[in-house]
Amino acid sequence: MKVLVFVENNNGKATKAGLEAISYAKSLGAEVTAFMIGDVQADGGVGECGAQTLKVQAGNCDSRAMAKLIAQEAKDGGYNLLVASHDNLGKEIMPRVAIMNGYTLISGVTELANVANGCMVKRNVFSGKAIAEVASKSTISILTVLPNSFGVKKVGGTAAIVAMSATCEPSQVKLVEVKGNHGDAGVPLPEADLVVSAGRGMKGPENWGMVEELASILGAATACSRPVSDIGWRPHHEHVGQTGIAIRPNLYIAIGISGAIQHLAGVNGSKVIVVINKDPEAPFFKAADYGIVGDAFEVLPRLIEAAKHFTANK
Amino acid sequence: MKILVCVSKVPDTTAKIAFSNPTIYDESGVTFIINPYDEWYALVRALELKETLGGSVVVASVGGADYEPIIRKALAIGADEGVRIDAAEKDAFSVATEIASYAKDQSFDLVLCGKETIQYNGGIVPGLIAEMLSLPYVAGASKLDVDGNVVKLEREIATGIEVFESTLPMVVSAAKGMAEQRIPNMRGIMAARTKPLATIASANATEQSEVLQFSMPPAKSGCKMIAPEDAASLIQLLHEEAKVI
Ligand SMILES: Cc1cc2nc3c(=O)[nH]c(=O)nc-3n(C[C@H](O)[C@H](O)[C@H](O)COP(=O)(O)OP(=O)(O)OC[C@H]3O[C@@H](n4cnc5c(N)ncnc54)[C@H](O)[C@@H]3O)c2cc1C
Numbered sequence: 001m002k003v004l005v006f007v008e009n010n011n012g013k014a015t016k017a018g019l020e021a022i023s024y025a026k027s028l029g030a031e032v033t034a035f036m037i038g039d040v041q042a043d044g045g046v047g048e049c050g051a052q053t054l055k056v057q058a059g060n061c062d063s064r065a066m067a068k069l070i071a072q073e074a075k076d077g078g079y080n081l082l083v084a085s086h087d088n089l090g091k092e093i094m095p096r097v098a099i100m101n102g103y104t105l106i107s108g109v110t111e112l113a114n115v116a117n118g119c120m121v122k123r124n125v126f127s128g129k130a131i132a133e134v135a136s137k138s139t140i141s142i143l144t145v146l147p148n149s150f151g152v153k154k155v156g157g158t159a160a161i162v163a164m165s166a167t168c169e170p171s172q173v174k175l176v177e178v179k180g181n182h183g184d185a186g187v188p189l190p191e192a193d194l195v196v197s198a199g200r201g202m203k204g205p206e207n208w209g210m211v212e213e214l215a216s217i218l219g220a221a222t223a224c225s226r227p228v229s230d231i232g233w234r235p236h237h238e239h240v241g242q243t244g245i246a247i248r249p250n251l252y253i254a255i256g257i258s259g260a261i262q263h264l265a266g267v268n269g270s271k272v273i274v275v276i277n278k279d280p281e282a283p284f285f286k287a288a289d290y291g292i293v294g295d296a297f298e299v300l301p302r303l304i305e306a307a308k309h310f311t312a313n314k
Numbered sequence: 315m316k317i318l319v320c321v322s323k324v325p326d327t328t329a330k331i332a333f334s335n336p337t338i339y340d341e342s343g344v345t346f347i348i349n350p351y352d353e354w355y356a357l358v359r360a361l362e363l364k365e366t367l368g369g370s371v372v373v374a375s376v377g378g379a380d381y382e383p384i385i386r387k388a389l390a391i392g393a394d395e396g397v398r399i400d401a402a403e404k405d406a407f408s409v410a411t412e413i414a415s416y417a418k419d420q421s422f423d424l425v426l427c428g429k430e431t432i433q434y435n436g437g438i439v440p441g442l443i444a445e446m447l448s449l450p451y452v453a454g455a456s457k458l459d460v461d462g463n464v465v466k467l468e469r470e471i472a473t474g475i476e477v478f479e480s481t482l483p484m485v486v487s488a489a490k491g492m493a494e495q496r497i498p499n500m501r502g503i504m505a506a507r508t509k510p511l512a513t514i515a516s517a518n519a520t521e522q523s524e525v526l527q528f529s530m531p532p533a534k535s536g537c538k539m540i541a542p543e544d545a546a547s548l549i550q551l552l553h554e555e556a557k558v559i
């Protein structure tokens with residue numbers, strides 16, 4: 001089976017989501033060809049995750065022009081399946097490729113597809129509260145992988161680089177600028193493996209020092225519940241949940257968050273959930289792996305001490 | 315400016331999720347709402363643009379008669395006209411095909427969708443529509459401004475904010491930040507009763523995928539409780555037992 005994986009280029013290297021898409025394709029037992037656009041340093045890191053070949057198309061173009069390049073390669077290369085990440089770029093490009101080439105697109109998949117006979121795959125529905133098994137009706141399908149659902153698996157190796165010589169069509173959408181960092185030097189939330197999150201139980205923005213301290217010791221990103229970002233205690237980009245961003249870290253520590261269903265919808269894909277809440281009846285405990293019933297203002301300092309001790313002895 | 319807002323109907327965010335057979339969502343006792351991304355962000359921003367630039371806002375849905383209260387609510391919030399395309403929501407491809415075949419000769423300047431539905435979480439209907447209509451598309455925008463023919467968009471990413479520029483006509487899917495929720499007032503609700511709501515025939519779009527079965531995620535094996543005095547032991551457990559740090 002031949003699989004073409006579109007990998008987003010971040011300053012010459014594959015994004016983490018792109019590597020995850022490669023790992024996904026490799027785990028299907030496929031012969032994996034990665035496709036990157038722009039200037040790529042060496043093999044961009046794709047070989048290490050199992051891509052045999054990296055096709056590089058020079059140029060700088062918008063997602064529609066990218067879709068044309070990918071659709072052409074998909075036709076020329078005789079692939080059985082296309083894979084990409086279900087991130088912004090994947091959502092812009094893959095629907096177009098699906099229409100251009102008449103393939104079926106199944107988005108946001110969370111598990112390895114069954115490709116023995118057609119293509120059947122599981123994806124989250126109802127904001128993670130249920131799972132749907134979906135079957136494609138066409139011979140060639142496109143799967144976009146939900147970020148952080150599969151993980152990057154390094155198998156070692158380097159990809160053979162093939163320079164492509166197509167011409168990019170003119171862009172209709174222009175990226176004018178990227179307004180700098182959200183200000184925090186820490187780990188970007190959607191990519192974080194560890195997340196420390198807090199809610200209204202923290203009483204006010206002045207108390208976030210402890211939350212940030214615990215996060216920085218653990219090397220975690222910070223997040224918050226919706227009311228906390230709505231009232232301006234924390235920036236909007238930290239808001240997780242049904243109407244904020246959905247995350248799937250290895251560890252989610254929720255402090256003073258009640259666990260409303262809309263909040264859970266954005267975090268229930270986390271592998272391990274820790275809940276710290278002074279109310280033993282808080283619904284979040286039902287979704288938790290570890291729980292502490294207690295006052296955050298007493299529990300957090302103890303955790304910070306223990307985390308310091310742990311990292312110092314690691 | 316003529317704006318199309320695509321709105322879908324989803325179970326209320328607190329609705330219980332159950333299936334009456336492996337492929338059918340059990341709707342008994344469930345209240346339906348407009349998909350939050352469609353209502354709070356796409357529709358409200360469309361209304362704001364109309365209020366400053368003039369024009370009209372059409373809301374369109376693909377679905378059965380049970381969609382009418384949803385469209386009426388969008389009219390109560392302020393849309394001028396509703397369109398229900400009388401077709402089943404078979405999959406993203408069929409929905410997009412129905413919308414594109416309705417929109418193709420309506421010369422909309424802007425097609426606004428939500429970033430995804432909270433029911434299917436597909437996030438691809440707007441991209442499919444964009445390609446079917448050969449229009450530029452930006453996914454998940456948190457800010458949208460129109461200046462003459464030029465559209466300025468912002469999108470929040472992990473490390474900052476991307477700023478895009480494109481031209482009308484185009485398709486945009488809306489994320490949090492684009493607008494603030496509006497609660498319909500009595501006048502809006504009254505006015506909505508007499509606003510036009512047309513039912514148009516399906517283009518008989520086919521689907522490309524099918525749901526074989528729904529299932530529930532595996533239940534958590536139970537929560538291990540730690541006494542607050544022993545909070546420090548949590549770090550050890552996360553390292554040795556859960557192996558996440
Ligand atoms: C359509 C819709 C969409 C929504 N989308 C989202 C979303 O995306 N994300 C989201 O988060 N919410 C969302 N909400 C809101 C959600 O329903 C809840 O209101 C919200 O998550 C509650 O936030 P919270 O847990 O921080 O606050 P609260 O519900 O006020 O809970 C605070 C918690 O802190 C605990 N506490 C108080 N003091 C302490 C202390 N000293 N130590 C320890 N614990 C303490 C309390 O026991 C309580 O459990 C949405 C709501 C709707 C209707």
Ligand SMILES: Nc1ncnc2c1ncn2[C@@H]1O[C@H](COP(=O)(O)O)[C@@H](O)[C@H]1O
Pocket residue numbers: 320321322323349351352374375376377403406409426427428429430431434435436437438439440
């Ligand atoms: N049945 C429908 N009728 C109208 N618009 C829809 C319908 N389904 C989806 N959409 C639009 O497409 C967006 C993304 O949907 P989805 O790709 O299903 O997550 C939604 O936020 C709506 O704006």
